[in-house]
Amino acid sequence: MTPDWIGVDWGTSNMRAWAMSADNRALAHAASDKGMGSLSPDAFEDALIAVISPWLSDGTTTQIIACGMVGARQGWMEAHYSPTPTVPIAASMITPPTRDTRIAVHIVPGVCQASPADVMRGEETQIAGFIAHSSRDGIVCLPGTHSKWVEIVDGRIVSFYTDMTGELFSLLSTHSVLRHSVTTDGWADGAFAQGVSDGFAAANPLPYLFGLRASSLLTGLSPETAKARLSGLLIGGELASRQELWADTKVSLIGAPRLSGLYAQALAIVGGNAEVLDADMMTLAGLAAARAVLEDRI
């Protein structure tokens, strides 16, 4: 099996690669836990080859399109940000020097915004996939460690906003005093819904947080209920602060299936409207769009 090109989504904690046909179908998939966070710049090439070598042929140079934190300042080689408004995949990909002559690596730049200051790296590729897939304007929300809310007009990212909701949930449930009250297993749908409503109504989840600890001490609030309520409070608060973006339009959600489902549920609770898109499909379509940008260039 010899792919026409290879797409790579290289994040902080892991890397995923797809062997792609000329008509952009995924022929094979491979993954590694060697994320950007664990690699020094000179270790990226070996980490890549270890994953994709079965797909390489001597005497042939295969184009590799990579997106994500691989292009961060702490990554393989920095791919600068394209300032908004911008098409999601700018032509200014960078090409780190490689020793293995079977590969030519191109790293997709991120996107930045001057005011309010914001950056994304990796999401721009999924957004390119969304545009290729739906050919329409809209609001895309990419829930995750750092959720992105992205406004797309005429195929360009015109503005975007980042919420640290996922990271806050993780910090609060594993490092704060709430860790004693929040389990990592189990779930309670009703508590999630109540949390969403409360966090949304107050437009701020913070005043409610310590109440989870107090309820656990005073009334034995169960850890799964506390967990679902904490998640709901944080997502409800996020939806309140981004209400202008989604109030009058359908939100396209691109993220891990479980988390996207929670955002869809939360949006329905507060009067929003959402569709959940397949995140891997958006990533592949975005990498294919980046491949097309590259072919136009070379």
Added chain:
Amino acid sequence: MTPDWIGVDWGTSNMRAWAMSADNRALAHAASDKGMGSLSPDAFEDALIAVISPWLSDGTTTQIIACGMVGARQGWMEAHYSPTPTVPIAASMITPPTRDTRIAVHIVPGVCQASPADVMRGEETQIAGFIAHSSRDGIVCLPGTHSKWVEIVDGRIVSFYTDMTGELFSLLSTHSVLRHSVTTDGWADGAFAQGVSDGFAAANPLPYLFGLRASSLLTGLSPETAKARLSGLLIGGELASRQELWADTKVSLIGAPRLSGLYAQALAIVGGNAEVLDADMMTLAGLAAARAVLEDRI
């Protein structure tokens, strides 16, 4: 030097003790880093004796009044919470059994509130000190890891609210992605003031957080500016959510001097009015009030 009684403020991470005269003057002070968090229940007595033994006399039993996390479920012996509305120091102190006949230990109960669910442990003693000191109704704010906002009417705690502002600041600046952008040294007054205004106006600091990281990447926002802005955003957001409490009255601040000063500055920025009280003086006056409660009982 033989004290009439001994007051102890025993928190999660350290313990402080004062040798007190019969007229409630502090004759001597001692401290230890053996906080509740590092002690099993059977280790509290030895930890206490190690600090206060110079003040004890054979053949005499000295009364010890202790407040704080020493009375938590994970502490020496649980002192149950008094439900609001309540005088700050309820008479229901508990007395853990001790082997050393030179001491009799009494632990002050915390205070709890049913709705919204909330708890305090330690702050009730400072509030008792405030009431003894000022003999008036009012709003007391005790900034810290878990800030308390307390409404006092006729010498009783009628309601209170906890914000996890201090813990959030610590988690965000040392464990989140913002740790790369926030220093632990240095400060920028202007950035603090701007943060307070922004967090207060938005009534929610969360949408601003990632902007600190982005500004650091895009425009080289200095780590001390980011730190002061983060602190301002969180305190400004807290003041917004507790505005009903302080809008029409002077707030009495009881906490670490630097932090109380920041809260006073922030309150002034958003149109509030505050006095900063000496936290140690409030603790001692509160322990003396607890001693008086105990004497009435025994």
